[in-house]
Amino acid sequence: xxxxxxxxxxxxxxxxxxxxxxxxxxxxxxxxxxxxxxxxxxxxxxxxxxxxxxxxxxxxxxxxxxxxxxxxxxxxxxxxxxxxxxxxxxxxxxxxxxxxxxxxxxxxxxxxxxxxxxxxxxxxxxxxxxxxxxxxxxxxxxxxxxxxxxxxxxxxxxxxxxxxxxxxxxxxxxxxxxxxxxxxxxxxxxxxxxxxxxxxxxxxxxxxxxxxxxxxxxxxxxxxxxxxxxxxxxxxxxxxxxxxxxxxxxxxxxxxxxxxxxxxxxxxxxxxxxxxxxxxxxxxxxxxxxxxxxxxxxxxxxxxxxxxxxxxxxxxxxxxxxxxxxxxxxxxxxxxxxxxxxxxxxxxxxxxxxxxxxxxxxxxxxxxxxxxxxxxxxxxxxxxxxxxxxxxxxxxxxxxxxxxxxxxxxxxxxxxxxxxxxxxxxxxxxxxxxxxxxxxxxxxxxxxxxxxxxxxxxxxxxxxxxxxxxxxxxxxxxxxxxxxxxxxxxxxxxxxxxxxxxxxxxxxxxxxxxxxxxxxxxxxxxxxxxxxxxxxxxxxxxxxxxxxxxxxxxxxxxxxxxxxxxxxxxxxxxxxxxxxxxxxxxx
Numbered sequence: 012x013x014x015x016x017x018x019x020x021x022x023x024x025x026x027x028x029x030x031x032x033x034x035x036x037x038x039x040x041x042x043x044x045x046x047x048x049x050x051x052x053x054x055x056x057x058x059x060x061x062x063x064x065x066x067x068x069x070x071x072x073x074x075x076x077x078x079x080x081x082x083x084x085x086x087x088x089x090x091x092x093x094x095x096x097x098x099x100x101x102x103x104x105x106x107x108x109x110x111x112x113x114x115x116x117x118x119x120x121x122x123x124x125x126x127x128x129x130x131x132x133x134x135x136x137x138x139x140x141x142x143x144x145x146x147x148x149x150x151x152x153x154x155x156x157x158x159x160x161x162x163x164x165x166x167x168x169x170x171x172x173x174x175x176x177x178x179x180x181x182x183x184x185x186x187x188x189x190x191x192x193x194x195x196x197x198x199x200x201x202x203x204x205x206x207x208x209x210x211x212x213x214x215x216x217x218x219x220x221x222x223x224x225x226x227x228x229x230x231x232x233x234x235x236x237x238x239x240x241x242x243x244x245x246x247x248x249x250x251x252x253x254x255x256x257x258x259x260x261x262x263x264x265x266x267x268x269x270x271x272x273x274x275x276x277x278x279x280x281x282x283x284x285x286x287x288x289x290x291x292x293x294x295x296x297x298x299x300x301x302x303x304x305x306x307x308x309x310x311x312x313x314x315x316x317x318x319x320x321x322x323x324x325x326x327x328x329x330x331x332x333x334x335x336x337x338x339x340x341x342x343x344x345x346x347x348x349x350x351x352x353x354x355x356x357x358x359x360x361x362x363x364x365x366x367x368x369x370x371x372x373x374x375x376x377x378x379x380x381x382x383x384x385x386x387x388x389x390x391x392x393x394x395x396x397x398x399x400x401x402x403x404x405x406x407x408x409x410x411x412x413x414x415x416x417x418x419x420x421x422x423x424x425x426x427x428x429x430x431x432x433x434x435x436x437x438x439x440x441x442x443x444x445x446x447x448x449x450x451x452x453x454x455x456x457x458x459x460x461x462x463x464x465x466x467x468x469x470x471x472x473x474x475x476x477x478x479x480x481x482x483x484x485x486x487x488x489x490x491x492x493x494x495x496x497x498x499x500x501x502x503x504x505x506x507x508x509x510x511x512x513x514x515x516x517x518x519x520x521x522x523x524x525x526x527x528x529x530x531x532x533x534x535x536x537x538x539x540x541x542x543x544x545x546x547x548x549x550x551x552x553x554x555x556x557x558x559x560x561x562x563x564x565x566x567x568x569x570x571x572x573x574x575x576x577x578x579x580x581x582x583x584x585x586x587x588x589x590x591x592x593x594x595x596x597x598x
Contacts, residue, residue, distance in 0.1 A: 058130065060128075060129050060130050061129060061130040061131075061132065062084065062086045062089050062124045062125060062126050062129050062130065062131060062132035063084055063085040063086045063089070063124065063132060064084075064124070064132045064133040064134075064135050065082050065083065065084045065091050065093075065122040065123065065124050065132060065135045066082070066083050066084070066085075066135065067080065067081075067082050067120055067122060067135055067136070067137040068080070068081050068083075070137070071137040071138045071139055072139070072140075073140045073141065073142050073210065074139065074140070074141050074142075075141065075142050075143065075144045075166075075167070076144075076166075076167065077113060077114065077115040078113075078114050078115075078139065079111045079112070079113060079114075080111060080112040080113075080114050080120060080137075080139070081111045081112075082108050082112075082120075082122045084124040084132070086124060086126055086129070086132070088126060089124040089125060089126045089129075089132070090102075090107060090108075090124065090125045090126065091107070091108035091122055091123070091124050091125075092104075092105040092106065092107055092108065092122070092123055092124075092125065093105050093106055093108055093112075093120055093121060093122040093123075094106070094120075094121050095118050095119070095120060097119050097121070098121070099121065099123075099134060100121050100122055100123045100134065101123065102125055105121075108122065114139055115141065116141060116207075116208035116209065117139065117140045117141060117208050117209070117210075118138075118139055119136055119137070119138045119139075120136060120137050120138075120139070121134055121135070121136040122134070122135050122136070123135075140210060141206075141208070141209040141210065142209060142210035142211070142212060142213075143165055143167060143170055143203075143204040143205065143206050143209050143210070143211060143212040144165050144166045144167060144204075144212060145165070145204075145212050145213050145215045146163050146164065146165055146172055146174075146202040146203060146204050146212060146215050147163070147164055147165070147215070148161055148162070148163060148200065148202075148215075148217040149161065149162045149164070151217060152200075152216075152217030152218040152219055153219070153220075154220045154221070154222055154292070155219065155220075155221055155222070156221065156222050156224065157195070157221075158193055158194065158195035159193075159194055159195075159219065160191035160192065160193050160194075161191055161192045161193075161194055161200060161217070161219070162191050163188045163192065163200075163202050165204045165212065167206065169206055169207075170204040170205060170206045171187060171188075171204065171205050171206070172187070172188035172202055172203070172204045172205075173185040173186065173187060173188070173202065173203060173204075173205065174186050174188055174192070174200055174201060174202035174203075175200070175201050175202075176192065176194070176198050176199070176200055177199070178199040178201065178216075179201070180201065180214065181201050181202055181203050181214065183205065188202070194219045194221075195221060196221055196288070196289065196290035196291050197219065197220045197221060197290050197291060197292070198218075198219045199216055199217075199218050199219075200216060200217050200219070201214055201215070201216040202214070202215060202216070203215070220291075220292055221288070221290075221291040221292065222291065222292045222293075222294060223245070223246065223249050223285075223286045223287050223288045223291050223292065223293060223294040224245065224246045224249075224286065224294055225285070225286065225294045225295045225296070225297045225334045226243050226244060226245040226249075226251050226267075226284045226285065226286045226294065226297050227243070227244050227245070227297065227334070227335065227337075227420070228241065228242075228243050228282055228284060228297055228298075228299040228334075228335055229241070229242050229243075229244070229422065229462065229463060230422060230453065230463070230464045231299075231335060231336065231422045231423065231464070231466055231592060231593070232299035232300050232301055232331070232335060232592075232593055232594035233301070233302075233466070233592070233594060234301075234302045234303070235301065235302070235303055235453050235454075238272070238273065238274035238275075238303065239272075239273050239274075239301065239303075239453070240270045240271070240272055240273070240461070240462065241270060241271040241272075241273055241282055241299075241301065242270045242271075242462060243267045243271075243282070243284045245286035245294070246286070246288070248288050248289065249286040249287060249288045249294075250266060250286065250287055250288075251266065251267035251284055251285070251286050252264040252265065252266060252267070252284065252285055252286075252287070253265060253267045253282060253283060253284040253285075254282075254283050254284075255271070255280055255281070255282055255283075257281065258283075259283060259296060260283050260284060260285045260296060261285075262287065262293070267284065273301055273303070274303065275303055277302075277303065278302065278303045279300070279301070279302040279303075280300070280301050280302075281298060281299070281300045281301075282298070282299050282300075282301070283296050283297070283298045284296065284297050284298075285297070295330075295334070297331070297334040297335065298327075298331055298334075299331070299335055299593075299594060300594040312494065312498065312499060312500045312501060312591070313491065313494065313495065313501050313503060314500075314501065314502045314503060314584055314587050314588045314591065315501075315503035315506040315507065315584075316503070316506045316507045316509065316510035316512075316584075318583075318584050318587035318588075318597070319507065319512060319580040319581075319583045319584045319587070320512075320583065321356065321366075321583040321586055321587075322547075323587075323597070324586060324587060324590045324595065325590075325595065326365070328590040328593055328594065328595035329365065329366070329586065329589075329590060331590070331593040331594060331595070332586075332589035332590050332592065332593040333367075333368075333375050333377075334593075335422075335593055336377065336422065336423055336589055336592055336593060337377045337420045337421045337422050337423065338377065338421070338422075338423040338424075338425065338589070339412065339418070339421045339423070339424045339425075340424075340425050340426075340427065341405070341409075341424075341425075341426050341427070342426070342427030342428075343427065343428055343429040344429060344566045344567065345427065345428070345429045345472065345473045345504075345524065345566060345567055346426075346427020346428065346429070346470075346504075347427075347566050348565055348566055348567075348568065348577060348578045348581050348582075349427065349578075349581050349582060349584075349585045350582075351562060351564055351565050351566070351575075351578040351582070352562065352565075352578040352579050352580065352581045352582020352583065352585065353366065353368060353582040353585055353586070354582075355551055355561065355562040355578065355579055355582060356551070356579075356582050356583065356586070357375075358559065359550075359551060359559060360558070360559055366586065377420075397439060401439075401442065401443075402443060402446070403439065403440075403443050405426065405443075406443040406444075406446065406447055409424060409447060410447070410450070410451075413451050413457075413459060413465060414457075414459065419459065419462075419463045420463075421463075421465065422463065422464070422465055422466060423465065423466050423467075423468065423592055424447070424451075424465055424466075424467050424468070425467070425468035425470055425502065426470060427470055427504070428470070428471075428472045429472060429473065436486070437486045437489045437490060440490075441469075441489075441490065441493050444467055444469060444499075445497075447465075447467055448467050448499075451464065451465045451467075452464055452465060452466065452467060453466075466500060466592060467499075467500065468500040468501070468502055468588065468592075469490055469493070469494050469499055469500065469501045469502070470490075470501070470502045470504055471483075471486060471487040471490050471491075471503060471504050471505045472486065472487070472504060472505065473504065473505065473508060473524040473567070474505060474508045474509060474518065474522050474523055474524055475523060475524065476521040476522065476523035476527070476528075476530075477521065478518060478519060478521050479518045479519060483505060484505070484518060486505075487503065487504075487505035487506070491503060500588075500591075500592070502584070502585075502588055504581070507577075507580055507581055507584060508522055508523075508524060508526060508577065509522055511535045511536075511538075511539045512539065512548065512580065513539065513542075515535065517535055520533075522535070524567045524568060524577075525567060525568050525569075525570045525571070525574050525577075526568060526571075526574050526576070526577055527570070534570075534571050534573065534574060536552075536568075536571065536573040536574045536575075536576040536577065537571055537573040537574070539576065540552060540553065540573050540576060548576065548579060548580075551579045552573065552575055552576045552579050553572065553573070561575070562575040562576070562578050562579050563575070564578075565577055565578035
């Protein structure tokens with residue numbers, strides 16, 4: 012019994028010695044005897060006499076904008092001290108936490124909580140880094156036709172942007188961005204941004220490519236009864252490549268340097284050309300077809316009510332018109348109906364801007380269309396604007412306009428009148444048009460006609476519910492007969508109000524310019540659209556019930572909403588005229 016008791020004492024002494032030797036390994040303590048933990052991610056300490064470790068939010072990560080850091084402790088009434096310099100927080104080292112911290116640069120937040128009569132908490136820390144947001148480009152990369160000034164930016168302040176324009180990787184010594192970067196040729200801009208105590212942004216890039224404008228072939232394509240000289244022009248600095256053998260030009264084709272002489276009765280030739288500026292993309296191909304017929308051109312040149320379906324025109328000839336025609340169209344209010352119809356075709360979403368046109372030629376067809384283009388005209392209703400030589404004010408104004416070198420690009424002239432009311436006026440109109448043709452048309456006596464001949468298009472006026480034997484009807488018939496006899500271009504505005512697209516004739520029922528007939532009791536536009544619901548022409552006139560509103564304005568044809576069909580059909584006929592002038596043989 013005594014021996015057993017002695018053995019027990021010895022065993023307890025052994026355990027005490029063992030605890031004394033290994034105690035620091037089994038239960039680590041800092042020099043002050045407090046439990047220490049380097050981060051808040053170690054196993055939870057369940058010591059009820061120890062303050063809970065602080066929690067720092069948000070989580071440590073890389074951010075690209077200022078953040079608000081909060082520190083909390085689940086132990087009630089505990090005081091939190093923190094440091095931002097990497098040292099260990101204590102009551103004597105660091106700052107007492109009183110509210111969220113605004114952090115905007117790379118930093119390490121370390122925190123510990125304290126409370127009287129309890130052991131200090133473990134240390135919690137969170138490391139925060141900041142990276143500059145990526146550089147953005149405005150305008151975005153893409154294909155453009157003229158110089159762009161590119162703005163580089165980031166969404167934070169106090170940054171410096173470094174960039175390159177040769178595709179190389181930018182760095183701290185690359186070009187420093189201070190103002191928009193001008194680009195006018197194929198360029199790759201790469202950029203990154205820096206900020207003190209932040210990580211640099213990722214490298215971003217934008218690719219800019221530039222197209223060359225399509226070259227212009229003069230004179231206008233068509234059939235001539237004399238030998239012609241063909242010239243090709245392009246924007247400054249561009250090289251022109253062309254073919255006359257039917258092939259598509261490439262950079263391996265002949266370079267245009269001198270005018271092309273084209274002669275010989277019965278000859279035909281198609282000139283195709285493209286242009287390219289240094290470090291830019293090649294232009295689209297311009298094509299113009301020419302033929303020589305010394306017996307005179309005998310093809311149909313009448314654009315009337317049978318030419319009002321735009322789907323009949325091959326796309327290549329729409330493109331040819333846009334590439335080659337420069338049209339001066341002077342008009343009064345009735346003549347604006349062509350423009351309203353063309354605007355409707357341009358705006359129709361399904362056409363994807365294919366029928367675009369502009370006054371400066373920057374988009375689509377070059378159409379100078381507003382009254383100030385050729386000043387000094389008067390509506391063709393009286394003889395009061397004829398001078399002593401027999402020239403009208405409008406024809407004299409046309410001469411002044413065409414003689415101006417700034418207008419040498421104009422190769423089509425057309426006048427649109429409101430009313431032509433008596434036979435004397437028609438004779439004067441025809442005589443003045445023929446004088447202009449003899450001076451400025453193909454083979455004309457004016458020096459301008461040698462390199463820049465002009466095609467003149469005759470045009471008549473609107474209906475006035477007087478029937479085919481009334482003055483407007485007689486005038487229309489006289490002009491048409493003259494054009495058919497003399498192989499002139501003729502836009503038969505009058506007939507387009509006399510016939511609906513089904514071919515029904517209304518002038519003998521006294522149709523007017525609002526498409527009313529039978530004394531105004533009927534309107535053929537209303538009747539036609541009711542017979543053709545859901546067809547394209549109905550949508551172009553009335554809209555699609557969504558974002559496309561159809562033809563919403565048509566001078567003198569607005570008593571009924573459906574009457575704006577008048578403008579839609581005349582716009583389609585106008586594109587028939589432009590395509591024919593560009594060389595399309597509709598037969």
